[in-house]
Amino acid sequence: MSEPRKRIRVRQIAQAKAEGRRISALTSYDCMTARIFDEAGIDLLLVGDSAANVVFGANTTLSITVDELVPLARAVAQAAPHCLVVADLPFGSYEAGPDQALATSIRFMKESGVQAVKLEGGVRSEAMIRKVVDAGIPVVGHIGFTPQSEHGLGGHVIQGRGAAAKQLMEDALAVERAGAFAVVLEMVPASVAAEVTKALTIPTIGIGAGAECDGQILVWQDAFGLNNGRLPKFVRQFAQVHEVLRNAASEYREAVADGSFPNTAESYPDIAPTV
Numbered sequence: 039m040s041e042p043r044k045r046i047r048v049r050q051i052a053q054a055k056a057e058g059r060r061i062s063a064l065t066s067y068d069c070m071t072a073r074i075f076d077e078a079g080i081d082l083l084l085v086g087d088s089a090a091n092v093v094f095g096a097n098t099t100l101s102i103t104v105d106e107l108v109p110l111a112r113a114v115a116q117a118a119p120h121c122l123v124v125a126d127l128p129f130g131s132y133e134a135g136p137d138q139a140l141a142t143s144i145r146f147m148k149e150s151g152v153q154a155v156k157l158e159g160g161v162r163s164e165a166m167i168r169k170v171v172d173a174g175i176p177v178v179g180h181i182g183f184t185p186q187s188e189h190g191l192g193g194h195v196i197q198g199r200g201a202a203a204k205q206l207m208e209d210a211l212a213v214e215r216a217g218a219f220a221v222v223l224e225m226v227p228a229s230v231a232a233e234v235t236k237a238l239t240i241p242t243i244g245i246g247a248g249a250e251c252d253g254q255i256l257v258w259q260d261a262f263g264l265n266n267g268r269l270p271k272f273v274r275q276f277a278q279v280h281e282v283l284r285n286a287a288s289e290y291r292e293a294v295a296d297g298s299f300p301n302t303a304e305s306y307p308d309i310a311p312t313v
């Protein structure tokens with residue numbers, strides 16, 4: 039008999055890099071997808087502030103609040119017993135300083151049951167990461183294109199190209215030095231991400247950062263084709279869920295319209311049949 043699958047912990051994520059095993063990560067925002075991705079053996083689930091876009095319909099991630107993200111994080115943490123579950127700290131919930139970062143992280147740990155938090159920024163966020171880590175809360179960093187600063191960065195701009203590679207490396211080293219157990223690299227040239235991955239002892243998890251990162255993450259609605267809008271270049275569609283759901287909804291509508299749903303088996307008789 040095989041041993042029951044245990045929850046993946048920060049230690050196993052670090053081990054994966056040492057042993058050259060790639061880390062698979064996806065976003066999740068609800069109990070149903072969390073259960074499915076857990077069953078599929080995904081290592082890490084991120085309750086991303088991208089919920090602002092793919093759950094609440096906003097154009098940027100800036101508007102989502104801690105009060106909005108905590109219940110989604112609770113749903114995911116509860117439904118995924120084997121994945122390492124990480125929650126994003128929303129914009130405005132940690133930048134004021136280490137004390138704010140810790141207070142928000144403690145809220146996520148107490149109220150949602152996630153096992154780690156993620157926050158954006160390298161050198162500029164070093165003190166915040168250190169404070170949270172020192173309280174015993176595992177932290178994932180996030181550098182390169184950081185969506186919460188998209189207005190400052192001037193849109194969805196590739197980071198770390200040419201001379202900017204040096205700053206990206208400094209950000210990566212700052213995140214590692216501060217005690218983060220992993221770092222997301224978003225929208226950076228593959229060659230630069232490869233250099234950063236080699237320079238760090240903690241795993242890099244790429245999104246638009248090439249194949250040489252220690253792991254990959256995608257927003258699930260992009261990866262599985264629920265989102266059929268314009269997708270970033272780094273997305274591969276592994277399924278077409280939008281079509282599956284639209285066809286199912288059309289069939290349901292037709293069955294209701296022509297009276298074929300519900301049939302007798304889907305209805306209650308007045309008196310239960312005797313066996």
Ligand SMILES: Nc1nc(=O)c2c([nH]1)NC[C@@H]1CN(c3ccc(C(=O)N[C@@H](CCC(=O)O)C(=O)O)cc3)CN21
Nearest residue numbers: 088091092099185193194195257260265269270271272
């Ligand atoms: N659905 C979704 N997927 C994501 O990957 C994602 C979010 N939402 N929300 C938070 C951030 C924002 N991210 C984004 C959003 C858009 C582009 C994008 O459109 N990129 C274009 C080029 C830039 C442009 O023209 O705006 C590309 O083709 O890669 C990239 C990353 C990544 N994250």
Ligand SMILES: CC(C)C(=O)C(=O)O
Nearest residue numbers: 065086087088126222
């Ligand atoms: C795309 C990932 C890394 C993210 O931060 C999010 O989904 O919010």
Ligand SMILES: [Mg+2]
Nearest residue numbers: 086087088126
């Ligand atoms: Mg995010």
